[in-house]
Amino acid sequence: MMDQDILYLLGRKEEGNLLVPAETLVALFTLQYCQNSAVDVVIVLKKELHVSPTTDDCKPESRDNSEEKWFPVDVDCIVFPISFKELSECPSMVSNCVLPVIVMSSDAWCVAGLCSSLRVMLIKTVKKYPTHYCKKLLGFRGGCMQACAEVSVWTKFCEIEVVNTLKEVHYDKVIRDGKLYLPKDILRFENHFQFPPILHNGLKIKQQYIRDTVKDRTERQRLLSLKLSELPEMEHEYAEGLNMTMADVMLFTCFHIFVSKMKNQVCFDDMCPLVMKWYRLLCENEYIKHSLSLLQKTTEIHNPFQDNILEVIVPEVQRESLYNSDPERYKPRWRAFTHQDDIDKVLEILGCSSIDPSYDNHPLGDSITLPWSEYPGALSPQEGQLPQSRLERKCQQLDNIVSAVMSMVNEGDVIVDFCAGGGHVGIILAYLLPSCKILLVENKDHSLKRAKQRVDTLKLKNVEYLQCNLDYFQGTFDLGVCLHACGVATDLVMQKCFEQKAKFVCCPCCYGGVRPNHILEYPRSKTYKDIPLTLEDYLILGHTSDQTHDENNPKTEQGQLCMRFIDNDRLLLAQSLGYSTKLVLMQPKSCSPKNHLLLGVIEN
Template sequence: MMDLYLRVGSVTDKDVMLEVESYIIAFALHCFDHQPVKVHYYMEVLEVTPLIHCCPAILDGWTKTDRPDSIVCTQKCPVTLVSKSERLTVLGLCSILRATLYKSSTKDSSNIASKLLGFRQGCLMAPAEASVWTQFCEVDMPDALKAILEWHGDRWSIPIALLRFDVHLSLPARIHNVRKRAQELSLCDSSPSTNVLGLSDNLHTYAEGPDMVLSDLILFSLFSVFRNLCGTDILNQNIPRVMEWYRKCVQVEPKFNKVSEMVLKVKKLKFSKVEIPTFEEQSIYKRDPRRYKPSNRIFTRQEDVDQVLGMFPIDVMIPYTEKEEKGYQLEWNSLSRHITPHDYLPTKRLERKMQQLENMVSAVMNLCQPGSIIVDFCSGGGHLGIILAALLPSNTVILVENKEESLKRARQRAMSAHIRNLDFYQSNLDYFDRPFDIGMALHACGMASDLVLQKCISHQASFVICPCCYGSVSPANSAVYPQSQKFKRYISGSEYIVLAHSADQTHDEEHPKTLQGRLCMQAVDSDRLFSAEELGYAVQLSRMTPPGSSPKDHVLVGIFSKL
C-alpha cells in the first residue's frame, strides 16, 4: 500500500485548516468507496498560505504523524504520495489523484474511482507543463480560490478562471467516438449516414463531455468553496452554465455534496459590488485555433537576426572547451540490455543516442564523488540516469519525470536490470525540492533546460545540461530572458527570443543557415552559463564528440565554487 503525507495548517477539536491542494485531495479521498492509500497528516505553522476552514471530520480515519525527513514538501506541493517498496514518489495534485484512483479501481472495478479515470484511463494524464486543461485544474482554479481566500475589501472581481470555465461549458465537447456516445444518449439514430457535425454541441454535460471524470471531482471540490463564500445569487447571475454543471454533479453523484457538507465550514463573504473582468474567450482545450493568432507569433527574419548579432561583440561569448576527438566510450557490452538503448531505438538513431549518452556520462563522472546524489531531470525513459546508476552503485541516482508512462518504463527497465540505487519522482520540476549534488538533463526542451539550471543553482549543485528546442523558450514567471546581467547590457528580451529561434537553424553542415544557427546557440548558452557564473559557478561550454552526435550538441557544465 502507498503512503500519502498531507500537510495541515492547524487542528483543534472544532476546526481543521487546510491548504487548497490538501483540501482537494482530502475531499477526493472521502468520495472514494475504497481507501487505496494509507493517509498520514502532519502539522506545520502556515502563516502566509491561504487556508480553507474545514470540520475535524475531514481527518477521520487518518493517522497523525511527524513529517518524515524524506518527504518533499513545498508551498506548491503540500501533499506527497510514496511507495517505499517501489522507491517511487508522486508529486502534484493531478498525478497524486490519478495514482490514488488507479489503486482504488484495481480493488473494486464497480466503484466511482474506476469511472473517474475516464476513457482509456487518460483523464488529466498529461502534466500541467504540457496540457492547458491540466494546468487549469491543477493551477489556475486553485490559484483563483487562493485569491478569494485572501480577499479584503468591499469590491470583488469574479475570477477569470470561473468565467473561462463557464465559456468552456458552452463549447462543443472534445471526446472520442462522438457518434457512438451520441447514439448511447439517444441524441441521434444508428444510421451511418448521420452527420456527426454538431453532435458534440450537446455532449458537454460535465467538464470534459458526457461523462463525469476526475476533472469534475477536482473542480467540484473547489467550486463548493466558491459557492459557500459567494452565495448562489451572484454565481447564478454571472456563471449560469457552471451552476447548471454543479447541480448536475450533485444530482448524479450525491456523495460529492454529502462530503462537501461534511467537511466545509466556510462562511459567506459580503460584497458591496461585484465586478466582471474582461477576458479573451478561449477554450481551455489545448488546440483551440483562437489561441494561435499569426499576429502573436514570432517569425525569424534575417534582418532581425543580423541586427541582434551585431548588438554585442562576438568575443563576449564563452569559447568552447576542446575535448578529446574520440571522447568517452562506454563498454556497452558489459551493460545489461535492459538499460541500454539497443532494444528501444531504431538502428538509425541508435548510434547517435549512444554517442550522446557517452558524452553526458563522461561529464557527470568527472564531477562525481563517492556518495554524491545525482538527479536526472526530464529523465524520460531513464536512458541516462539508469546507466549512471549501474556504473556508480555507491551513489544514489534520482529520476525526475512528469510523464507517467515514461517513468513507468524507466522503473520496469531498472527492475529488470536489478538496479537498486535509483529513486523515481513523478513530478514537475518546480515541485521537486530534495537536496542533491549533481543535476543533469539530456535534451530538456526549451525552457525546461533553464528550469533545470535554476534548480541546480538554488541547491548550489553542479550541473551537466545539454539543451534542446531553443526556439520554444518564452518569457514566463519562472524564466526571464536574458538571464545574465552581462547579456542584459546588450540585448532586450524580445531580441533574445530572436536569437533563440535562430539557434534552432542547425541543419546539416552544408546548409547555409547552420553556421548562423550555431552562433546563436553559442550566444544563448553563453547567457545561461554567465547567469551561473555570476552566482559563484565555474562554467564550461563544450560540444559533443564525435561531430554529428546531435544537431543540439552543446554540453553546459558548472561547478559551484564560492558564495
C-alpha cells in the first residue's frame, strides 16, 4: 500500500454496496474512466462528514452530505482495488482537509480538493504510463482546471456548482409544490456551448482543421491565407473546446444522472440541444461506455420524477460563457471604481459615520530584527527564488511578521502559513519554533516544492505541506498567518481562524480583488453593513486601496486611508466574534506599499 500515493475518499459500506457522497462519485467515475492503477484508493468510513463552510454563518447547505441520500455504487463493478479505513487510522493530514485527499507516500505532503486530487491522479498515471489515453484529459500544457474555484468561474462550475446541483437533483430538492424547477446550471452549460471555444495556438488549430475538412483545393488555399481574426469561429465539441479533458468526465458523471432522472419530465433536446449533442458524443466514447456500470445503481433507484407529470419551471439565466477570460463576459470596468467623484462619495459616507480607522501604535510584543547574516543560507528568502531587488524589503516584512507571531505563540502551537508560496514565513517560524508544528497551505505545487527543498536542506522535522485551496483546509490549529494574501484570500484566512478561535497575523494585499464568492460576502462587518455601505461602495473602496504607489504620488494618502477602512471592517467582524484586535503598520513603512498587519487574539 505504501509504494504508491493514496487517494482518500469518503464513503461507507452497506449490504455489499458502497454509499458515497457526490464528490466521491465523481472521483470514482473519473478513476474508472482511467482504469486507475497509479494511486491506491482508500474509502474513509466516517460518520461526521468533511463539510466545508459555504457561508459566513458556517452553514453547510450547499455541501449537504446527508448519508441517507448518498449515491449507491456496486463495489464489484469497480475495476481497481479499494480498501476501507476509519478516519482514526488515516494520516493526520487527511483529517486536516476536505476529502478527496491524496497523501504522498514518501513525504509529509497532501493534495486536497476534487479537481486537484484528480489532476494529481492523472499526472501520476501519465508518469507511470507515458502513452496512456488519459494524458489528453490534462488539457493544453496540463492546465485543465488548474486555477482554484475561488478565482476561476470554470473550476467553480465543474467542482462546486454542478456537483451541488447533482446533490439537489438526487435529493429531490428540485421538486417543490408539485413543480420541477430545472437547475440553472444545465442552462448555463448550454449557454457556454453557444460561445466559441478559447483556443490556444488558435491559428495553427484552425489551419489544421481547414486542411482536414475543406476538400476544395482553391477554397482551402484561400482560407489558409487568412489571418486568425478573419477565420470563422469554431464550435465546441467538448466542454473546453475541441479536445476532451478531465472537465468532460467530471461533468458527464453529473449530467448522466440529470438526464437519467429527469428525461420523462424534461425534453432535453428542445431545452438544451448543444448539451445533448455533447452528452451523446461522450456516450460514444469507449471508456465512458466501460465506466457507466459504476453509475447504474444510482440511475436505477426509485425515481420520484417518474411518478407524475410535473410542471417544469425554467429559470432565467444570463447568456454568458463559463470562461473567466471570455472577452464577452460582463465585468465591471475597473476604471469605473476609481473615478474620483465616486471615491469622494464613499469617503464622505464613511466620514459621517463613527468609524475610526486609525492604526494601533503599540504592536504586540517587542520589535524583532532577525540576524539574517547569521542564519543558514536556505533560511533566506533569496533561496525561495526571490529577486535581489526585493530581498531587503522581504526580510523587513518577515521581521514584522515574526515579531507579531513571537508575541502571541505558545510552546507546541500548531501554526498554519496560509497562501504559503515558497514558504518564506513558515520556514523561518519552523526554524525559530522547533516545538511548534508548521503547516504550509498553498495551492501551487511548484511553490510548495521550492519550500520543501529549503526545508529539506535545513533538516527541519516540524513542517507539513498541504497543497489545496483555502476552502479545503479544515485542520485544527492555534495560530494562522499570511503575508500578502491577495484580495479575498485574507478574508478566507481570517474565516478559517474564526472557525478555530485561532490567533491570526495577516498582511493583506490586492484590495481591489475583494469580491463576493460562494463563501464570503462584503462588507464583512455588521457595522459597515448598517452604515449602510453597498457592495458597489465597497468595491470602490477596495480598488482605491490599491492606489498606494509611493510617498510622492498624490493618490497614495487616499489609498492608504481606504486600506485602513477595508481592514477596519475586517477587524470589526473579528471583534464581534470575541477577538481583541490591532491594526499595526509594518516598519519601516517602505518595506511594502501594502504594509498593514492585522492581529487578533480571542478574548477569554
